[in-house]
Amino acid sequence: MRGHKKFLALSHAFLIFGSILCIAPFWLLVTASLSEESYAVKNGYSFIPKKWSLSAYQFLLQKWQIFGRGYLITIAVTVIGVLLCLVITMMLAYMLSRPKLPCGKLFNFIIIFTMLFNGGIVSTYIMYSQVFHIKNTLWALIIPNLLTNAFFIIMVKNYFNSNIPEELVEAARIDGTSEFGIFIKIVMPLSKPIIATLALLVGVNYWNDWQNAMYYIDDQKLYSIQSILNAINESSQYLMQGSGGGASLPTETARMAAAVIGALPIIIAYPFFQEYFVRGITAGAVKG
Amino acid sequence: MQAKSAGRKKRNLQYRKWVPIILMGLPGLIYLIINNYVPLYGLIIAFKNYNYSLGITGSEWCGFKNFEYLFKNDAAWIITRNTLAYNIAFIILKIILGIAVAIFLNEVRSKRSKKFYQTVILLPYLMSMVVVSYLAYAFLGDRTGLINSLLNALGKPSITFYMSKQYWPFILTFVYLWRQVGYGSILFLATLVGIDDTYYEAAELDGASKWKQIHYVTLPLLKPTTIMVATMSVGNIFRSDFGLFYQIPRNQGLLYNVTDTIDTYVFRALLQDGNIGLSSAAAFYQSIVCFVTIIIFNYVIRKSSSEDALF
Numbered sequence: 001m002r003g004h005k006k007f008l009a010l011s012h013a014f015l016i017f018g019s020i021l022c023i024a025p026f027w028l029l030v031t032a033s034l035s036e037e038s039y040a041v042k043n044g045y046s047f048i049p050k051k052w053s054l055s056a057y058q059f060l061l062q063k064w065q066i067f068g069r070g071y072l073i074t075i076a077v078t079v080i081g082v083l084l085c086l087v088i089t090m091m092l093a094y095m096l097s098r099p100k101l102p103c104g105k106l107f108n109f110i111i112i113f114t115m116l117f118n119g120g121i122v123s124t125y126i127m128y129s130q131v132f133h134i135k136n137t138l139w140a141l142i143i144p145n146l147l148t149n150a151f152f153i154i155m156v157k158n159y160f161n162s163n164i165p166e167e168l169v170e171a172a173r174i175d176g177t178s179e180f181g182i183f184i185k186i187v188m189p190l191s192k193p194i195i196a197t198l199a200l201l202v203g204v205n206y207w208n209d210w211q212n213a214m215y216y217i218d219d220q221k222l223y224s225i226q227s228i229l230n231a232i233n234e235s236s237q238y239l240m241q242g243s244g245g246g247a248s249l250p251t252e253t254a255r256m257a258a259a260v261i262g263a264l265p266i267i268i269a270y271p272f273f274q275e276y277f278v279r280g281i282t283a284g285a286v287k288g
Numbered sequence: 289m290q291a292k293s294a295g296r297k298k299r300n301l302q303y304r305k306w307v308p309i310i311l312m313g314l315p316g317l318i319y320l321i322i323n324n325y326v327p328l329y330g331l332i333i334a335f336k337n338y339n340y341s342l343g344i345t346g347s348e349w350c351g352f353k354n355f356e357y358l359f360k361n362d363a364a365w366i367i368t369r370n371t372l373a374y375n376i377a378f379i380i381l382k383i384i385l386g387i388a389v390a391i392f393l394n395e396v397r398s399k400r401s402k403k404f405y406q407t408v409i410l411l412p413y414l415m416s417m418v419v420v421s422y423l424a425y426a427f428l429g430d431r432t433g434l435i436n437s438l439l440n441a442l443g444k445p446s447i448t449f450y451m452s453k454q455y456w457p458f459i460l461t462f463v464y465l466w467r468q469v470g471y472g473s474i475l476f477l478a479t480l481v482g483i484d485d486t487y488y489e490a491a492e493l494d495g496a497s498k499w500k501q502i503h504y505v506t507l508p509l510l511k512p513t514t515i516m517v518a519t520m521s522v523g524n525i526f527r528s529d530f531g532l533f534y535q536i537p538r539n540q541g542l543l544y545n546v547t548d549t550i551d552t553y554v555f556r557a558l559l560q561d562g563n564i565g566l567s568s569a570a571a572f573y574q575s576i577v578c579f580v581t582i583i584i585f586n587y588v589i590r591k592s593s594s595e596d597a598l599f
Contacts, residue, residue: 008395011391012401014389015409019404019408022408022412022470023408025426026423032426045429045432087315094312095309095312095313110321116582117328117582119325119327119329123329123333123571126344126564127326130340130343147320179308208414208415214559229419230418230535255425256426259419266415277410277414281474282474
């Protein structure tokens, strides 16, 4: 038994080390954003700054319109995207989960194939910008990401197969309920856990997306919070526009503060949805 | 006659039953066809002298000229080497560390601390690559970065990380693992939780040490999960994590030699240089090697265990 105690201690040591490794960068980001600009530029950031200052946040407060708008865009895109994705994915997965579906193998193949092969960003970009004209619209942030991961479809299909009793569906059918009615009245209420999981995985995807904006958005008014962070990354001047310039602006620390503002909502919300998240990853790993 | 028409009626009825169900699946299928299948036609751009005003069909064919241009300089070789080398390192390390974390997590009996560790280790995965690039910058920045401020405090000269390519293979691997190991460990942990305790009890009765139990009980039982994770990754071995390779090195030209992958190359050719021909040639090249890998890989899997084959 002594060997076990040693191993348990080793496990804790390893996991504590790992946890510190995971948290330390966030800690540094926060302390960096709270340190005094001139001191930080001269001496660098540290885990415990010698000179604290709120000027980075005060500066960003003046720019609240940029960040406020960014958050509105992010929230709108996430909500619309998640709802659309849920409706489309659930219905498609329900179809695939039906026993004896005609051409079922073909439909399955159509979905699996999208995970293996695609036309690449060049032709996708040309199609969306030249044929569908979604450039510089909110749709550019929603449509290309709608069903990015075919795994989600298979995950929901597997859930239906193992959690919706076929007898229940059959009984409702005999009672004269329409197929769509069955889906709404029987399947949906039984699927709350998978709906939560899917909404979460897709929601995080939308919340964190910056790539679509890089391809399709030039209009800064349509920048989501992640695109704003990306723009600051590409040019530190982005934040300084219209601030008159001058050396007194907290250029470096304000960047860190902006990143804190961008990361905060997920960090705060995450502990509440952690369990669903873990469940989702485990469920999604089952092969279709 | 009558029996025949009744049979047809019955069959018709049977098919009619499927109409509403297939209608439900239709939006998703139409979306996938537009988003994933129509662009396949665009792969022919690689063989054309693309002109925006003429469109894909109207543009002139130019044979393999785009490919000649791609393979003429070192770029094709560098981006292929980087994509492959990083992915191989990522897959191996992610699996090893993922298994280690899962075994250690499984050892922790207290539910509270287990949940705490898992929550913390998963957090990096939820951050967008843009945010991660800020985190990396807080460590690596020239003037303000933590590492340089520590070096200076020790009286050592600063390192200009964003201009020195020798550090980047390690930095990128570290960042990738930092973000992915927690996520990767979940699958292994799910398998471990399902292992029957009697296996360990029997091993214990035989006097097997903890290390021996891991070696002879845990690892063999993790084999199917490991194979599954490896399979999914190997299929995408010619695809790189665009966010990682674009955001973390902050698109610094001096670093391209060790940070450029097929995906970042395609992106730059498309949006920064506006060279559609070159970009689509690189994308086409990527699609083909991906496709070939998957076919070969699927063949190998079908030979060893036909159940796990993809098609």
